[in-house]
Amino acid sequence: MNRLRQSLINSLFPALLVLVCITVVHFFAEPFQVRVAYVFFMNLTIAIGLQIFMGNTGIVSFGHISFMGIGSYAVAILTIPLAMKRILIPDAPFGLAYVHLSIFPACVVAIAFTVLIATLFGFVLKRLTGNAAEILTLALLVITHVVFIAWIDLFRGPRALYGIPIVSTLYWAGAAAIVAIVIAKAFRDSEGGLQLRASSENLLAARAMGVPVEKLRFRAWILSSGVVAMGGILHATFLGTVGPNSYYFDQTFLIMAMVILGGMRSVSGAIIGTALVAAGSELARTLENGPVIFGEKLPTMFGLTGFFLGAVIVLSMILRRDGIMGDDEFEDVFHRWMRRRKEENSGKPSAVSTSSAS
């Protein structure tokens, strides 16, 4: 209980950051900036979902964007008005052409369905480590993409499904990001989260300490799939349309760049990484279109955004493999700063320097 309370307290600062951001955007932003902020919160939710798994297990996952896709398509199929569905997917199996739910029950069902799919994969994944596990997540991404494209009766193939009620607002996205932060912090700070992080460092030692690695890995996988599905729902209910290419490699590398740049072992790192990559991507997108700067028309540079993401991952790997935050959370940085100030005031050497000297 103490851990949970502490974790909730630790979530206050990042949650406050989100609230401040929403307030600033609400009062001062232009409509296109509101859109940028919305996408930022959506990506933040997905990045944190990915961090729950990657950060605690140490397994790089290429497959989480599948959960975004499954969440998006599920909510789309359940909420598109029946009249439109009869035109778009008249032959949808399981009578889905005749099923319609209002947005909230549809969100619940979409998350539950995503978690169900994740559970099926989870039974295999939890037994694997290292490269085998990572290849499996890649396979998951490819399989779901192929299913979206090939199952035309249900997903309309490569063509988009549209007509989804556009109900999601900036506040929805902000709330989802806060929920994701609280879940991620609570899991990371939990006893199971601690044990799982230990297992990601040294599997044999963790097992020799009685850590139920498979069970905890499974738990992280399920939890992260649910959070990423929330991001998928935000995507579908903001754009009003879903297509298979939105849930493939481009989105995967965008979110991975965010998590890797910030530091995949830290929830705070995911927040910082998302903010930096979002800002960088916006800048790259502007430059990509050949803007006019100081009266000079720059040439169009197609693919600059993709180049930027690739550069972020490569530079992170070369310069700072642990990302900006490493293992630290905001509160760790704050406590360390406080301790250093206290030591400076009292004139006593730090425990670190004492131990290093011995």
Added chain:
Amino acid sequence: MNALADLAERPTDWAGPASVSSKAEAGDESEAIVIEGLSKKFGGVYAVQNVSLHCRVGEVVGLIGPNGAGKTTLMNLISGVLTPDSGTVHLSGKQLSGGSPESCARGGIARTFQNIRLFKRLTVRQNIEVAQVTSKNNRDGRKVHDIDEILSLLDLHSMAELKAGTLPYGHQRRVEIARALALSPHVVLLDEPAAGMNEQESKVLIGSVQAIRDRFGCGVIVIDHDLRFIMEVSERIYVMHLGEVIVSGLPHDVRHDERVIEVYLGRKASK
């Protein structure tokens, strides 16, 4: 001239363990661990062959032998890292079921590793917590040891909030022992705990091992190449050679045993 006899001298007031039995009953609860007929073959060659040993509650047992004797393989078999081809392990009177490291840890076998395997990015306290969580979740009536008590016992309190990977080597060895203790084990297996330590650190470690035995009442099995350390810390010693236990007994008897001298120094040296 007995070369081994010079390696270590027992304190004069040491009178040996209260009760040293050569035979152990598998169901005896005063036995922390009883191993019977444990064997393991790799590609037709026995790494461990028909090894039986026991360690009483509150006893420190040494396990020595030249390189390749099978000591670490035996540790890996006891702790579930390897699955034995035959043999049984009884912990505190109950046969250990299931052979995984997790089930062995939950059953009450804690261990350290020949090459330190700490969770280096976690703090010292968190390293210990990882094991304590297992102990708390066990619900088998064993007392959950307090982390601060363990930290104090191993003189790690001042570095509890430091990342384990930032500590000097000797401290890291102590953190590994502290982590093992947090499992509230029936028996602790220490695999070369004094490796890389200087004489002063080894002396401190001897005190720590004996304090562990006295304070936590568990059996301790120690492997080490430092014979001086083993002779001083152990109440009984098993000597392994080519996968088999060739001699067991009190340190005094072991260090004068011709077979032990032979395997360590060669036949000619013993003559």
